[in-house]
Amino acid sequence: MSEPTVRIQKIRRDTVKTRLIIFGMLAAILVVCSIFCEHLTPYDPYLQDLMNTKAAPSPEHIFGTDRYGRDMLSRVIVGSRTSIFSTLLLVAIITVIGTIVGVFCGWHGKWIDTVLMRISDMFLAFPGLVFALAVAGVLGGGLQNAIIALAAISWPKYARIARSQTLAQKETPYLRAARLSGDGPMKLIFKHILPNIIGPILVTSMLDIGTMMMELAGLSFLGLGAKPPTAEWGSMMSDTRSLLTTVPWVTLAPGFAIFVSVMIFNLLGDTIRDYADPRSRGR
Amino acid sequence: MEPILKADNLTRVFSRKGQPDFTAVDHVSFELMPGECLGIIGESGSGKTTLVNMITRLLDATEGRIVLDGEDITRAGGKTLRKVYSKMQMVFQTPTESFDPRRRLGDGVGESLRNNGWSRSDTKKEAARLLQVCGLTPEFADRYPHEVSGGQCQRAAIARALAVKPRLLICDEATSALDVTIQQEIIELLNELRWQHGSDLSILFICHDIALVQQFCDRVLVMYKGSIVEQGKPDEVIRNPQNEYTRRLIDSIL
Numbered sequence A: 001m002s003e004p005t006v007r008i009q010k011i012r013r014d015t016v017k018t019r020l021i022i023f024g025m026l027a028a029i030l031v032v033c034s035i036f037c038e039h040l041t042p043y044d045p046y047l048q049d050l051m052n053t054k055a056a057p058s059p060e061h062i063f064g065t066d067r068y069g070r071d072m073l074s075r076v077i078v079g080s081r082t083s084i085f086s087t088l089l090l091v092a093i094i095t096v097i098g099t100i101v102g103v104f105c106g107w108h109g110k111w112i113d114t115v116l117m118r119i120s121d122m123f124l125a126f127p128g129l130v131f132a133l134a135v136a137g138v139l140g141g142g143l144q145n146a147i148i149a150l151a152a153i154s155w156p157k158y159a160r161i162a163r164s165q166t167l168a169q170k171e172t173p174y175l176r177a178a179r180l181s182g183d184g185p186m187k188l189i190f191k192h193i194l195p196n197i198i199g200p201i202l203v204t205s206m207l208d209i210g211t212m213m214m215e216l217a218g219l220s221f222l223g224l225g226a227k228p229p230t231a232e233w234g235s236m237m238s239d240t241r242s243l244l245t246t247v248p249w250v251t252l253a254p255g256f257a258i259f260v261s262v263m264i265f266n267l268l269g270d271t272i273r274d275y276a277d278p279r280s281r282g283r
Numbered sequence B: 001m002e003p004i005l006k007a008d009n010l011t012r013v014f015s016r017k018g019q020p021d022f023t024a025v026d027h028v029s030f031e032l033m034p035g036e037c038l039g040i041i042g043e044s045g046s047g048k049t050t051l052v053n054m055i056t057r058l059l060d061a062t063e064g065r066i067v068l069d070g071e072d073i074t075r076a077g078g079k080t081l082r083k084v085y086s087k088m089q090m091v092f093q094t095p096t097e098s099f100d101p102r103r104r105l106g107d108g109v110g111e112s113l114r115n116n117g118w119s120r121s122d123t124k125k126e127a128a129r130l131l132q133v134c135g136l137t138p139e140f141a142d143r144y145p146h147e148v149s150g151g152q153c154q155r156a157a158i159a160r161a162l163a164v165k166p167r168l169l170i171c172d173e174a175t176s177a178l179d180v181t182i183q184q185e186i187i188e189l190l191n192e193l194r195w196q197h198g199s200d201l202s203i204l205f206i207c208h209d210i211a212l213v214q215q216f217c218d219r220v221l222v223m224y225k226g227s228i229v230e231q232g233k234p235d236e237v238i239r240n241p242q243n244e245y246t247r248r249l250i251d252s253i254l
Helices: A002-035 A072-108 A110-125 A128-139 A143-170 A173-180 A185-221 A233-243 A249-276 B048-055 B078-084 B105-115 B120-133 B138-142 B150-162 B180-200 B210-216 B234-239 B244-253
Strands: B005-014 B022-032 B037-041 B063-068 B088-091 B168-172 B202-207 B219-224 B227-232
Touching (some): A002 A072, A002 A249, A072 A185, A072 A249, A110 A143, A128 A143, A143 A185, A173 B088, A173 B105, A185 A233, A185 A249, A233 A249, B022 B063, B022 B227, B037 B048, B037 B210, B048 B168, B105 B120, B105 B138, B105 B150, B120 B138, B120 B150, B180 B210, B202 B210, B210 B244, B219 B244, B227 B244
Parallel strands (some): B037 B202, B037 B219, B088 B168, B168 B202
Antiparallel strands (some): B005 B022, B005 B063, B219 B227
């Protein structure tokens, strides 16, 4: 009886591994493309060609041209830098801040824990994007402020996870054993707690890359993120939405780029979660 | 002779809002002489673990005093406490969980040495030696906790406890999670260590198996509902129990 079960588990694990490799590669390609985006564009993304505006997709301009005659493909490629890099930066910021706050709360407990957790409850109580809009509105437009706004609303989730994980680790026998070995608090946190809680946090942040990319594009679309003429997918869609009925490709091209990259990062996050699931570990 | 460990009226009360206070350990006093092995038995919930947690200072005592090797450690904290831990070590009930799942056994065994300023290479050698003392091969230093059996892990845990050459070794149900033959092996190992160290090593042996206590300990305390209800030599306690609870405990086994 047990043999086929083991086989099925092995096959399942192998497919997870294959998926991890595929999506990892796709995500890597995306990031590499965004690093070297200037060298990959067929045309200058900011060069206007007023003789050839709103051109339909053709062999010369695969995604067509916009109302100033700029090559859409080049703009989408260059836009990847802003979109992907600001997303990665944003996710890194909220992961680090959330983890620091969460571990500190879980470790210290008492009133500091209560105060910080109530603050995070406050942030969680607001609908995310609406609150980000308000923050970005107060700070003024610009990509930097959009990142700050989204970071301000997104860290509590990580603080929650890190806190609960820290609380769970605090009671484990191995941590007591480490205490008895004479470890100070810093050593306990950095050598024992962090390595043991970082898995679920990283999985969450991988899954969040897709969401954050959408929200950043959303803020840009509403005019609170990157400003034209900077090529950014959200603001490019916003810029051209009035042309949707007549020249749909100028809106669809950046939309398609968002769709593809959000999809890749989401699938990568999903796969990493499957892979890192403790129940599948060690089989 | 000075006792190595002295517990004086140790009490722990757990209080929660809206609930009556719960006294887990109620004015427990005992002394442990150098080289002695003292057993504490009692059913689950009788306060054995709370008592041990207070002695190891993982939990604050509500009342009472703990004196280790002439030094009052009832309120010790921070650096003082870390020094205390070089005299007192503990072996836990769950062998595998008492090692960090992401670090090798050798790191766990050598951790206290590293904290005491040993170099990396010396620690490695000493960890290998300690593992051998406890009946393992030095190769176990490179294994992860989930890669070895419970018995092997408990041997490594004893090696870890011995690393700082403690004067007091606390075994909190150290054999409970192991099967009978492995239990016997661990007891033999502890016996061997006692024989080697003589009066330099005292053992506080928490257990709920009266037969093991009889085989291993010089003296036994019986705990029931947070208090010590009986104490004496294991043989005498078993043959002639004075207390109603002790009688029931012994009847349930024989």
